Amino acid sequence: MMTTVKTILIVEDEPMTRKLLQHMLGKTYNVIACDSAKKGLHCLKTNSTIDCVLSDLYMPEIDGKEFVRQIRQNALWAKIPIIILSGAQESDIRINCLEIGADDFITKPFNPKEVQLTIAAILRRNHYVGNHKKDDTAVVSPTPLVQKYMPW
Template sequence: MKSILLLDDKETIAKLISVYLSSEFEIIYFDNAVKGIQWLMEGNVPDLIISDIRMPEMRGDEFLHYVKNNELFKCIPVVILSSEDSTSERIKLLEDGAADYIVKPFNPMELKIRIKKIIS
């Protein structure tokens, strides 16, 4: 079973995503990016990462830069979730290496389809 590292400070969003994805993917959840990095540094490598933008301690865009500039993790696709529907932010994050950018609120079925296209 493929694994997804999910980073979001809102547990309700994490639960919603887990409900829709856990039948096909193993979901590893942390409420902030710093904990996600610690998990990665322990030698864990998920098939995909879903990261919110606005989180305490480390923003999702900062996390994306960390992952994409790290030789061990740069090949892991990162999907960004954001409540900001800013075209300029979306373009910047896609240029910076995000595999996709999904605006909240989102359709969980659409998220599942987009993930499958990335890691099928």
């Protein structure tokens, strides 16, 4: 069975958070990082291998909610999993993000393990359901750090 490294698109306007996510996720995944939703949409248009999007909620120009709406309205991207990151604590904001099409919501400051496990779980579900990729041989391989929390 062939193992395919998954590609994560990070859309985060805060440089330190973006670099932390790149460093943290780059050990397991191919990572593409953008500092705006506008650039994130461009990356989606030019890269057909994106397996998951990790996006900040509050960004200039196009915010995370509008970014999610635009992804969900495009038939080519509609089934790509999206995780929103935000410092917003209010449950109505979290609920609204899920209602408009986000697959999950992680509150900042985040625990790196939570981010890694959430991405691994979403990619695993996506693989088994066959939502995005047509390559049935792809396998999500969690990092050794993540593996100790996953019994397989």
